[in-house]
Amino acid sequence: MLYNLGDMNPSTEQSVLKNKIKLLLKPKMKEILPLMDMPEIESETESDSVAEDNDGDDEEENDDREITTSNTSNTEVVRRLRASQLTVEDSVQRPMKLRPAVSAIMRRVFAISDLHVDYKENMDIIQQWSPMDYENDALIVAGDVTDSLPLLQQTLQHLQQVFFRVYYVPGNHELWIRKPEQEKDSITKFHQIITMCKEMGVVTEPESLCVSNMAAVWIVPLFSWYSTPEEDSEDSLYIKPQNPVGEDKSHNMWMDNHLCIWPSFEGTRSKYFANLNSQTCMKQYTDPVLSFSHFLPRTDLVKPSDKELAEIETERKRLGLESAVEANKKGHINPRSFNFTRYAGCKVLEAQIRQIGSSVHVFGHQHRNKDRRVDGVRYVSHCLGYKRERAAGLVTGIEDCAPKQIWPDIV
Ligand SMILES: [Fe+2]
């Protein structure tokens, strides 16, 4: 998504630009403004937060406080960007074209999912992430942050303050409807979330991200939902259990079946969300593509590999717990009547990942972490998960409770 100023609706241009300029240029403001022959920006204050940005009433005043230089207004910044025929993104991504002497950019891309910040212990973890560690880096958040809209907004705002750029797709938890009188249905809530993200500057569309002076990557969000075998057996990642005890016949144990409200629409839920990716999948990507979804794209990713099972055993041993094999036999880990594969993901996602030529695909949802290469694509799941899962050694590779670097590739 390029922020081509000429294509913007004039009525929304000012507010959109305010967010884009602040969120895109803020870490590099001192570096970029001089390139454009503009006065130095005044030092920022603690009140210079995105939260205040969205208050609305005193928007114009805030604009001036936040991005006005001693004698240059926001409008003047826009005019000069236009005059130079640069998009806002251009000015951030390709500073070399403007001034070769600029210092090197080395931007990493991190990923995480399933933050579940409704749990205080998880919120405490992300509150400890600091811009000291990530201010020049990007973060992919692959869904399941919370079902509360205010808490989602608060969390994303915090992540924007820690990271240079935040990319996000909603998970199934975000589409839970706890207050039907306020939230009409799960599809309406999904679009409310996307609108909120756009207003905040959290990215939910493909975007080219400069990762060094010489290189860029595309970060590509893919919306999705799972197919149950009853909805679409071809698209579903369902694996029939060998033991018939391994099914919840009433479908009662899966909370989405209680808390999502679906309006009537053509086709399956999986197809509905896959269709939202149509334009994304039509694009030609000339730099490496890092895509992400909440749900799983392949059946072979649902079951753990021998290496992943060994990692769980190692982690359980470290925690002083019995072997996972033994615990599973006793039904201590998974309820024996629950089959997650029914709700795991959809195959249409895999087709889209291949269509856009992903180098890396990040997913979440299962709370079982993975990092595998399959047919030339690296698939990464790095969920924070629940405290009880971490305590049981089931969520591996997250001992430091930090996001995982996925680019540059360090595997
Ligand atoms: Fe989750």
Ligand SMILES: [Fe+2]
């Ligand atoms: Fe999920």
